[in-house]
Amino acid sequence: MNKTTETSFCSRPAALFACGRQSIRLPVPVYIRSSASVVGSREKQGPLGELFDFAGEDDLFGCDTWEDAESSLQRDALHLALQKAGLHSTDIRYLFAGDLLGQSIATSFGLMQYERPLFGLYGACSTCGLSLTLASLAVSGSFADFAACVTSSHFASAEKEFRFPLGYGNQRPLSASWTVTGSGAFILANAPSGHDRAMITGLTPGKIIDYGLRDSMNMGACMAPAAADTIRQHFEDFGTSPDDYDKIVTGDLGKVGQRVLLDLLQTSGIDLGERHMDCGIEIYDCKKQDTHAGGSGCGCSASVLSAFLLKQLSEKKWKRILFVPTGALLSKTSYNEGQSVPGIAHALLLEAI
Template sequence: MNQKSGKASIKLTQPVYILNSASVVGTKEGEGPLGLLFDKVGEDDLFGCATWEEAESKLQKEAVGLALDKEGLRPEDISFVFAGDLLGQSMATSFGISTYQIPLLGVYGACSTCGEALTLGVMSIAGGFADKCVCVTSSHFASAEKEFRFPLEYGNQRPLSATWTVTGSGAFVLGREAKGINGKARAAVTAMTVGKVVDYGLRDSMNMGACMAPAAADTLAQHFTDFAVTPEAYDRIITGDLGKVGQRVLVDLLRERGIDISKQHIDCGIEIFDGESQDTHAGGSGCGCSAVTLSAYVLKQLEEENWKKVLFMPTGALLSKTSFNEGRSVPGIAHAVVLESVG
């Protein structure tokens, strides 16, 4: 029987598997260190569409289609899709995957949405409520800038603490069997830790890493307590979107609690871009950042057994235009998922 572990975690007696996945990214992401690993790189960031928002919807549609095709599945084979994005009322999701006509459960955790979607999808399958689920998230640099900061036409200056919203979408097919139609599953999900909202009162929307790091530290500390493990239990501890500034804050916050993750920690926002040559300042962020990095890079390492066990933890900054303009702080949240090599 699946069981609650400690205050905020779930341990699965029977793993749920990531059967397959797909990643679709923009041109800048394709030029980065992981460029050759993505399934599809757009020829331009509009992806043949009229608007940035429509382009983001197309990212989701293509990522889901690719993931299903890889696994030899049709939309009617999927019980539920858990999906989300950064735009108002999750409009990229609404327009992106409506044509598949799969029962939809929309989720929002800002840049942590991939971790939230995976957690809910796994719980649905583990609880016997679904046979197969799809989890998909997306973000787009231009649509996010327009939503949260300034339209690109403004040409505004970005401080070095700012992160670059990833243009990309990652989709994952989950199932209860270790082998999919096309062979071995990519990874097994064996446990999850659900994060809570953590607010240190920071108000700088151009320093998302610092705003999200306290939530990442809180979820990690809770995870280690709930499962009575140390960082050495994992080959890698992978945050989603902290970037270089947030990474330093996270390591320092955990050291204050007597926890050192410096040897195991990597961040998707740091891995996806070459900060020096690509001028992305602190690194990458966005719902698509952790999703495409997980699909293209992390799962590949688990498949090849370079890593046996990792803790994947996307991080989100829970702000909106309204809260920011009213002078409110930027709370954070982070959800952790334990991934293991199938062998």
């Protein structure tokens, strides 16, 4: 991003931190003080395996049900993130959290023992972006000194929630993605500490975009139009282009969704090319690990952000990335009633400090 685009960032009155049609340029940066990731065994075996903070051995994490296991992922991820930040849970003013399950039960049962005020969120697999966006408003707006964001997904609880319980031995087409068993937690702060991992400086919350697709086994294609819309809008609002970013990282489009995204943006004259990266593609070696199109779920972008993307930023290998978690707004009820699967994507501008 050069000086010229820097100064022409916002077209609305400066008093309103609104930027362009849909974005926000934060009046003060939000510092990511610490983060943590907890994942399952398959994620541990993937290309990023060594980077995650903790991995379970049997994906039940010592619990009796998949849902309890997912709750334990959130509990452990937040515990680790607090520990790394040297903070106690009472230092966290507000929690922003969610998951993929009906009524977000992984969050309810995972985080209640922290006894902090909770904002419960649902944005399907985009919830990591949703939680970081809303927490950034709270922190940058001086409503909180510290906020924590936690999201998770679990392969087995998600299959039961959206498709079939694993015991049914359901067949999966190659366009299907593999829901990541994992959770990422992030501690956001309103002041720098000298050892923050990165900072959040801009936001482009997304709209629901529905191209009418109805295939719950091809989430990538359902979400790609929303990712394209948010990314395009982000460039317009901030007056930037792909060259201004080291990477543009979507949440969990997988290989099918990536192809759709790149094609859609090409028709708008935007070429992401090598700058595009997708957390779902990075987290597994799809051929060796039989995970088909790639990883997905709220835990996918969250664990990859914590383990890999923030590492690159904190080590200054990258200066600026656009992080775009993507969500498919599907439920088994709407799916069985013949509804389409609309998508949504929220973008965050992350910068090295």
